[in-house]
Amino acid sequence: MKIGIDARMYGPKQGGLGRYVEQLVLELEKIDNQNEFVIFLRADNWNEYTPSKPNFKKVLANISWYGWQEQFKLTPIIKKEKVDLMHFPHWNIPLFYNDPFIVTIHDLILLHYSTRQASTLGPITYWFKNLLFKKVLRHAVNKAEHIITPSEFTKQDVMKNLNIPPEKITTTLLAPNQHYSNTTQQQFNNLTIQQFNITKPYILYVGVAFPHKNLEGLLKAWKIFCEKYGNNYQLVLAGKKNYFYQTIINNLTIQQFNNVTFIDFPSDSELSFLYKNASLFVFPSLYEGFGIPPLEAMQINLPVASSSSSCLPEILEDAAVYFDPNNYPEMADTIYSGLTNQNLRQNLQKNAIKLLAKYSWHETAKKTSQIYLMVDKSSN
Incomplete structure (x- = not known):
């Protein structure tokens, strides 16, 4: 199976989300010798990751997140690599991406704290972008083959607020930075x-x-x-x-x-x-x-x-x-x-x-890898 990972937020500069992407990729390299991985990076984090195994490669997707380019230019870059399954580690997925994918939903802050207080935008721009973001989020959870959440709390939050059945969601714990x-x-x-x-x-x-x-x-x-x-x-x-x-x-x-x-x-x-x-x-x-x-x-x-x-x-x-x-x-x-x-x-x-002792990036990657295989089997 050829798996793509949207790693445009790779690295500590992007906070907890960047750490998650970084550690997931590094641990998958250690445990997966069978599947082929394509890691999509931006120019500003291109040098932060160098594949250490022949079944991993990186591809430039120099597109910022949450913008129009992400919606229209990211999909052709991914499709060119002909991945069987795409993993988006955040809800910001191109609306016109129709190939199989899984998504990690870390939280629903977008729904619970979507106020002007949390934005530097003007009122009209804020209203429009907020509306679009919520549409993208709902598209992500509805069209995904499977959803990963980092806690049972987030799983329940997604089930309750986005009407997603529990069998479509797997909780995969994260870990602190060693x-x-x-x-x-x-x-x-x-x-x-x-x-x-x-x-x-x-x-x-x-x-x-x-x-x-x-x-x-x-x-x-x-x-x-x-x-x-x-x-x-x-x-x-x-x-x-x-x-x-x-x-x-x-x-x-x-x-x-x-x-x-x-x-x-x-x-x-x-x-x-x-x-x-x-x-x-x-x-x-x-x-x-x-x-x-x-x-x-x-x-x-x-x-x-x-x-x-x-x-x-x-x-x-x-x-x-x-x-x-x-x-x-x-x-x-x-x-x-x-x-x-x-x-x-x-x-x-x-x-x-x-x-x-409960928290390990190795276990995070192991469980995520199992989800990749589960989705692949169910789609074949």
Whole structure:
């Protein structure tokens, strides 16, 4: 079988989705010697992947996502390779692609958080693009041979909101990035806490700043925390600086927030350093389809305080201490407990060791490969 993978979002620069594509491709290379794979990449991530086996090859598909070119120019590039099955790792599928494909639906943020607050577009452009995106999403789930979701929560969400039968969906768990736990002390030699403008023990958040990530809520809770428990800690926000992060930074300046530091797009070694030196990891999200950053923190033996929303209790189980993401005093108190309650911290660290054994990119690839074979058999 000849399988195509849309890897235009390949690599860490594209966040959790990019990590998923990257790790899936690399692990499939390790386990699949039978099938032929065509990996479609853009020019800006072309050099990030080099096939290491003869049954894998890469093809340039230098087309940005979510635009008109994706709808009209991507299909001919794929068809030229004559793949038997295409795997789209996100819902952004050309409406006129009619050959067999499977799709990974990571979450339904598009449906639950499709508000102007989550966009930089003007009202008319936003309305039109949002309408088109929802049409593309529904096309993806209805026309797909099979759907992959990263959690049971997302599976149920897809079944409920898009009216998809359960037998058409398989949950395939993701995994944390091993790089952070494998980083050596030698790689840290040139790094110091001071160079990141960190002067106190700190609470760490890693991720983007989209509205559903609830960083505004975290900052409200942080203000309560500092007023109630003092200014002995620092809050560190690490992520790619974009419009949403810049808005938060501007608000910090206007409101004169103390003890908050932003670190723009740290490298893997810098991020590993930040994880290893933090006192607590906080994850205030209102909605997630999986949630990789808390698991990455657990790999470094860093206790986690997490929102109790969406899939997070399913994914993190008893290895995190939870708070209502809309209850800011509760969030502040939970952060304080996570910092100061030594019995709680030890239990979280112990439970995290057991939890992490569940998650493996090898298993993700193995289960995905089984889905490829299942779809191939059912179509022949």
